[in-house]
Amino acid sequence: MDYSISEVARYFGITVSALRYYDQVGLLHPAGRRGTVRIYGRDELRRLALIQLLHHDGMMSLADTTATLADKPPSGGSRHVVAESIRVMHHQIEQLRAAQHILEHLLTCPRDDPIRDCPVLRTQLEDTVDTALHANQTAELDTRMTNKDDSGRPET
Amino acid sequence: MDYSISEVARYFGITVSALRYYDQVGLLHPAGRRGTVRIYGRDELRRLALIQLLHHDGMMSLADTTATLADKPPSGGSRHVVAESIRVMHHQIEQLRAAQHILEHLLTCPRDDPIRDCPVLRTQLEDTVDTALHANQTAELDTRMTNKDDSGRPET
DNA sequence: CGTTGCGCTCAAGTTCACTTGAGCGAGCAC
DNA sequence: GTGCTCGCTCAAGTGAACTTGAGCGCAACG
Numbered sequence: 001m002d003y004s005i006s007e008v009a010r011y012f013g014i015t016v017s018a019l020r021y022y023d024q025v026g027l028l029h030p031a032g033r034r035g036t037v038r039i040y041g042r043d044e045l046r047r048l049a050l051i052q053l054l055h056h057d058g059m060m061s062l063a064d065t066t067a068t069l070a071d072k073p074p075s076g077g078s079r080h081v082v083a084e085s086i087r088v089m090h091h092q093i094e095q096l097r098a099a100q101h102i103l104e105h106l107l108t109c110p111r112d113d114p115i116r117d118c119p120v121l122r123t124q125l126e127d128t129v130d131t132a133l134h135a136n137q138t139a140e141l142d143t144r145m146t147n148k149d150d151s152g153r154p155e156t
Numbered sequence: 157m158d159y160s161i162s163e164v165a166r167y168f169g170i171t172v173s174a175l176r177y178y179d180q181v182g183l184l185h186p187a188g189r190r191g192t193v194r195i196y197g198r199d200e201l202r203r204l205a206l207i208q209l210l211h212h213d214g215m216m217s218l219a220d221t222t223a224t225l226a227d228k229p230p231s232g233g234s235r236h237v238v239a240e241s242i243r244v245m246h247h248q249i250e251q252l253r254a255a256q257h258i259l260e261h262l263l264t265c266p267r268d269d270p271i272r273d274c275p276v277l278r279t280q281l282e283d284t285v286d287t288a289l290h291a292n293q294t295a296e297l298d299t300r301m302t303n304k305d306d307s308g309r310p311e312t
Numbered sequence: 313c314g315t316t317g318c319g320c321t322c323a324a325g326t327t328c329a330c331t332t333g334a335g336c337g338a339g340c341a342c
Numbered sequence: 343g344t345g346c347t348c349g350c351t352c353a354a355g356t357g358a359a360c361t362t363g364a365g366c367g368c369a370a371c372g
Binding site: 313314315316317318319320321322323324325326327328329330331332333334335336337338339340341342 | 343344345346347348349350351352353354355356357358359360361362363364365366367368369370371372
């Protein structure tokens with residue numbers, strides 16, 4: 001029922017120092033201490049599994065992960081963090097698919113230098129470029145109007 | 157047909173300093189220079205679109221992105237990088253889906269503190285924990301090979 | 313009873329991907 | 343002809359997420 005820091009580290013493929021760091025920043029405290037030694041219980045293992053999923057696999061920042069796990073009732077300010085994360089992840093999945101698609105094409109395309117020669121790839125990228133140019137012709141107006149205050153990228 | 161560094165930056169939602177950095181590390185060189193000033197052409201815009209997709213959206217490191225774009229015939233050493241990236245992205249998509257699913261549950265679960273109280277979530281995490289413990293009993297054996305005489309530490 | 317192993321703390325260091333700052337030049341605008 | 347904007351270089355700084363190192367305690371092993 002009790003696990004030492006090195007056991008937890010081994011089981012979850014994480015380092016001991018990372019676990020101490022998580023303790024330090026308040027992301028994952030051990031169940032308690034025997035003397036000065038950290039003791040983890042089942043609850044902490046479950047919490048760690050969730051942390052791994054959100055942070056490592058879901059690419060949420062440690063801060064957001066902390067916020068998400070901190071909300072007793074998810075109605076607090078972290079509810080927004082959670083909803084936003086879902087949205088970001090959704091977008092991320094789509095982008096990953098697109099990137100994957102391109103990479104697969106790179107592997108199978110018979111051209112010597114697909115990036116320069118392949119018409120399929122070229123057309124696709126040309127589209128993206130056009131979209132970028134367009135998107136920004138409008139943004140450019142906004143920016144020019146109000147003087148300098150630019151931020152955020154135009155979500156391709 | 158020619159674009160200044162600030163135009164490219166604006167169009168692609170990237171900073172001027174990032175573009176100079178890309179030039180510096182050999183990821184994206186300008187088509188040429190007018191005096192000391194960087195000039196980008198259509199080819200560079202297409203390349204940048206690809207960079208954004210792989211690096212930013214596909215989460216590949218700049219080094220891997222550079223390697224991927226560097227392979228004239230994708231049969232070189234970077235072929236492995238590409239194949240590996242596809243595999244990683246595939247895994248990433250699945251993990252993102254799982255994370256997304258959990259977050260959605262957090263938003264809809266009627267429990268006050270789903271992380272502790274919700275049986276669905278709890279069971280799911282318990283499974284992950286068990287898998288982790290299990291996976292490591294085998295890994296542990298590998299590591300232990302040199303050190304016989306057991307040590308069943310999984311406790312209880 | 314010394315040394316090996318695991319654990320601890322606290323401070324400083326590391327990597328990645330940029331950003332910022334200092335200091336300078338070219339072009340045009342008034 | 344002075345100032346503004348855009349661009350340049352090179353060196354140093356930044357933030358996130360850890361890692362590493364120094365120095366220490368404690369328990370067991372031979």
